[in-house]
Amino acid sequence: MDNQEQQEQNKEQHKRRVRYKGTHPRNFKEKYKEHQPDKYADTIQKVINKGSTPAGMHISICVDEILDFLQIKPGQKGLDATLGYGGHTSHMLKCLGIESHKNDKNDKNDQGHLNGEGHINSLGHLYALDIDPIEIVKTKKRLEDMGFGPDILTIIRQNFGNVAQVSEEVGRFDFMLADLGVSSMQIDNPERGFSYKTEGPLDLRLNPESGVSAAERLKDITQVELEGMLIENSDEPYATEISKAMIQSMRKGKPILTTSDLREIIENTLQFLPADIRKDTIKKSCQRTFQALRIDVNSEFEVLESFLEALPDVLAPGGRIAILTFHSGEDRLVKRTFKRFYNEGIFSEISKDVIRPSAEECNRNGRARSTKMRWAIRS
Incomplete structure (x- = not known):
C-alpha cells in the first residue's frame, strides 16, 4: 500500500466529532455536550435554567x-x-x-x-x-x-x-x-418519530422492535376508525376534518410516512381557522394527533x-x-x-x-x- 492509499484509508477511518453550530444548535445529534451531562455540567445547567430539557435527558416530575x-x-x-x-x-x-x-x-x-x-x-x-x-x-x-x-x-x-x-x-x-x-x-430523538417538530419516520413505538409503526398502522385504517381514535385518545376537536384529510392523502397515493407528512396535512387542513388562533390551534392539534397515534400503536x-x-x-x-x-x-x-x-x-x-x-x-x-x-x- 502506497502513502496516498494509506492517507485515504486514514481519512475514512477518522471521523471528526460533530461540533456545536453556533450557541444554540437545533439538531439532536449536534448537541454532543447535552448528551454528556457528566462532562458538561455547566452547559446542562444553563439549558435547564432556561426552562428546557437537555437533549438525551429527562427531568423527573413531582x-x-x-x-x-x-x-x-x-x-x-x-x-x-x-x-x-x-x-x-x-x-x-x-x-x-x-x-x-x-x-x-x-x-x-x-x-x-x-x-x-x-x-x-x-x-x-x-x-x-x-x-x-x-x-x-x-x-x-x-x-x-x-x-x-x-x-x-x-x-x-x-x-x-x-x-x-x-x-x-x-x-x-x-x-x-x-x-x-x-x-x-424519546420525544427529542427524531429517529423515534414522537415529535411533530422534527423530521423523522412516523414510528411512535415505545419498543421499536415490536408491533407496527404509526405509518404502518395508518395504511389500512378507515376514516371512521381514525376519527374515533383522535376523539377517544386525545379529545381532538377537529378529528373529523383531520381524519378525512389524512385518508384522502393516502387514497391519492401520498402515504403518511414521516412526521413532516402528518404535520403538513394538519397545517393545510386547519387553514380555514381565523388567523389570530390558527398557529396555536395547529400546534395543539399536532400534539393531540401524535398523542392519539402513539396511544394506539402502543396499546397504552x-x-x-x-x-x-x-x-x-x-x-x-x-x-x-x-x-x-x-x-x-x-x-x-x-x-x-x-x-x-x-x-x-x-x-x-x-x-x-x-x-x-x-x-x-x-x-x-x-x-x-x-x-x-x-x-x-x-x-
Whole structure:
C-alpha cells in the first residue's frame, strides 16, 4: 500500500466529532455536550435554567410530592413501573438508605449490612420495568455508575401491564410508582418519530422492535376508525376534518410516512381557522394527533388497564401506589379504578383531588404542566 492509499484509508477511518453550530444548535445529534451531562455540567445547567430539557435527558416530575406520599423506608420492596431515564428510580433508591456510609466497616445497624467498602446495603430492593430496548441499556449503565447495582436494583425489560407476572416471581410491593409520560429523550430523538417538530419516520413505538409503526398502522385504517381514535385518545376537536384529510392523502397515493407528512396535512387542513388562533390551534392539534397515534400503536390504555386491575394482587397490605398521568383519558381511567377499589374496600384511602406540580417546577420544566398525580393505599 502506497502513502496516498494509506492517507485515504486514514481519512475514512477518522471521523471528526460533530461540533456545536453556533450557541444554540437545533439538531439532536449536534448537541454532543447535552448528551454528556457528566462532562458538561455547566452547559446542562444553563439549558435547564432556561426552562428546557437537555437533549438525551429527562427531568423527573413531582419528585418531592411522590416521595412525601410513598414514605419509603429502608428494608422495603418497591417497583418503578416505568423506569425511563431513571430519575425517579434514583431518588427512591436513596430513600432505601443505600447511599449511607459508615467509617467503621464492621458496624451494623437495623437498616442493613455493610459491604466491603463500608457502604450500608439496605435489606430492601427496588425493581424497575421498561420496554424500550434503546434507553433501558443507557439507564442501567447510568444507575450502575451512581452505585446502584444488582444487590439493591433489578431492572427488567417488561411491559408494566404485566406487573402481575413480575409480582408472582418477586412478591408484593410496599410502594409503587408509574409515570405514564413519554420520556424526553424519546420525544427529542427524531429517529423515534414522537415529535411533530422534527423530521423523522412516523414510528411512535415505545419498543421499536415490536408491533407496527404509526405509518404502518395508518395504511389500512378507515376514516371512521381514525376519527374515533383522535376523539377517544386525545379529545381532538377537529378529528373529523383531520381524519378525512389524512385518508384522502393516502387514497391519492401520498402515504403518511414521516412526521413532516402528518404535520403538513394538519397545517393545510386547519387553514380555514381565523388567523389570530390558527398557529396555536395547529400546534395543539399536532400534539393531540401524535398523542392519539402513539396511544394506539402502543396499546397504552389497554396496558394501563391491565396494570390497574393487578394492583390489588401486587400491592402488599398498607402498600402505596402513586401514578402520574399526562392527559385526560389516562386520568379518568386511574380515577375511576381507584374509586372502585376504594368502594370495594380494597383501598383504605385514595387521593380526593389530583396533585399538580408547583408553579416553580412548571416554570423550570415546561413538560410538567399537564401532569396530574393520584395515589392510593392498599387496605
